[in-house]
Amino acid sequence: MVERTNKQDELFIQLLEKIDALLSRLDANTTNASNDCLDNYIAFKWQTQNGKEHLVPVKHPHLVDISDLIGINSQYTVLDQNTRQFLQGAPANHVLLWGDRGTGKSSLVKAMLRQYSEQGLRLIAIGKEGLVHLQEIAEILWDRPERFLLFCDDLAFSEQEPEYRELKAVLEGGISECPDNILIYATSNRRHLMPRQVGENQYPLNEEDELYPREATEEKVSLSDRFGLRIAFYRISQNTYLKIVTHYAQQFGIDIQTNELHRAALEWEAASSGRSGRVAYQFITNLAGQLALKHKR
Numbered sequence: 001m002v003e004r005t006n007k008q009d010e011l012f013i014q015l016l017e018k019i020d021a022l023l024s025r026l027d028a029n030t031t032n033a034s035n036d037c038l039d040n041y042i043a044f045k046w047q048t049q050n051g052k053e054h055l056v057p058v059k060h061p062h063l064v065d066i067s068d069l070i071g072i073n074s075q076y077t078v079l080d081q082n083t084r085q086f087l088q089g090a091p092a093n094h095v096l097l098w099g100d101r102g103t104g105k106s107s108l109v110k111a112m113l114r115q116y117s118e119q120g121l122r123l124i125a126i127g128k129e130g131l132v133h134l135q136e137i138a139e140i141l142w143d144r145p146e147r148f149l150l151f152c153d154d155l156a157f158s159e160q161e162p163e164y165r166e167l168k169a170v171l172e173g174g175i176s177e178c179p180d181n182i183l184i185y186a187t188s189n190r191r192h193l194m195p196r197q198v199g200e201n202q203y204p205l206n207e208e209d210e211l212y213p214r215e216a217t218e219e220k221v222s223l224s225d226r227f228g229l230r231i232a233f234y235r236i237s238q239n240t241y242l243k244i245v246t247h248y249a250q251q252f253g254i255d256i257q258t259n260e261l262h263r264a265a266l267e268w269e270a271a272s273s274g275r276s277g278r279v280a281y282q283f284i285t286n287l288a289g290q291l292a293l294k295h296k297r
Helices: 002-040 073-087 105-119 128-141 163-171 213-225 238-251 258-270 277-296
Strands: 043-049 052-057 095-099 121-126 147-152 182-188 229-233
Touching (some): 002 052, 043 128, 052 128, 073 095, 073 229, 095 105, 105 121, 105 147, 105 182, 121 128, 128 147, 163 182, 238 277, 258 277
Parallel strands (some): 043 121, 095 182, 095 229
16 A cells, blocks of 8 residues: 555656646746747737736837827927937836826827837837736846836726735835836826825814825825826817817828818817817818718719
8 A cells, every 4th residue: 555655656746747847848938939029029018818918019019100299299308308318228217197188198108119119119018907917027028138118008096906006116115126128108197096085185074084084195196106207298279289180181181271171170179078189180080081982982
């Protein structure tokens, strides 16, 4: 009976050794695949496939031309300066681009990739659920020669979501060091990334209220404070809106008198979600489509 148990133990040990060897080969293959991916593409997504998180190349990235971004010159100047510092190995800050929707926050980040990809800039899109893997991503990128922007688009947290603590740890104060070839560029409609309530500015009124409500407020504000640069985007003026309309009309080859074009653009704006570069582009896209169908008749 003892001899049989020893044989079973020996077989079990052999099985464990084979499993360990297989896992090692899989890790090596994953590492090689990641390196090949990073060597051949400029944009990536961090996503889950078959229950495992890894980098996926974006074969056809949306590269924005900076000439298409009208009315955000001051924001461009600040972000461009920070990005150039980063590319040159000089000190640079993590950036939060916040403000009204459709005002060019995400487009400006993608414009940085178009402008500096040949100088080694790379972009990795990370969803909110991927923030818990920031340290893992950092290890993958640690010894790479490129400079990586970790792009968190349309970021916002509720009080019940713990991912914001992971982001705080990477931005500043975590136990693990962040490599100098990584910066985080995030966009949000919220200045502080988390909801704020009027009651946070009031003194406690009963036993159910928090004794020190200011501390809860400070906890929420502390995340956005860890971005060294916070760039604000505001709703554009009507004049800027019409300049954007004219710009895209020229790009699409739309030959309409300016007065008529602007009148139609203002009508479109009045029926839309508000005045923005995004709304201007949607108007021109719709108009170009209508004219294309008309000419085919």
